[in-house]
Amino acid sequence: MRENYNVTIASSNKELSARERIKIKDTADALSIDQETAAENIEITPDVYALLDIHNEKSEDKDYRQLVIIDTAGEKWYTGSPSFIESFLDIAGEMEAEGSGEVYTIKAFRRPSKNYSGKTFLTCSIK
Helix, strand or coil: CCCCEEEEEEEECCCCCHHHHHHHHCCCCCEEHHHHCCCCCEEECEEEEEEEEEEECCCCCCEEEEEEEEECCCCEEEECCHHHHHHHHHHHHHHHHHCCCCCCCEEEEEEECCCCCCCEEEEEEEC
16 A cells, blocks of 8 residues: 555445455546536436545645545546535435335536636536
C-alpha cells in the first residue's frame, strides 16, 4: 500500500469478496461519469456499487469520496459528484428497501446550476 494514497470501502450494496473489493477500489480502468456525460446522457444498470473514502496526499483536497458502480455488463463507472452520489443513493436505497431485487437503470445527465451561471451539475434519475 502506498503511504500517500489510501482507499477504503465506506459502504457497498452487498458483501464483497476480496477479489471484488480489490476490483471496486481500483478505478484506473473505470469510466468517469463526469466525462462521459459532457456530451450526452448515459444509462447505467447497476449491479454492484460502493462508496470509497480516498486519502491522497498529492491531491488539493486530500480526503474525498467517490462512488463506483459496476453495471450488469461488467463496465465500471465512477464519480465524486456529491449531487450525483446523493441522487443515486436515494434511488438505490428505495429500490433495495422494496426487497424485490428488481433490476433498474439510471440515467446520468447534467443540469444547469441555479447557483453558478453557465455551470452545470451532475445528477441522475431512474429510467
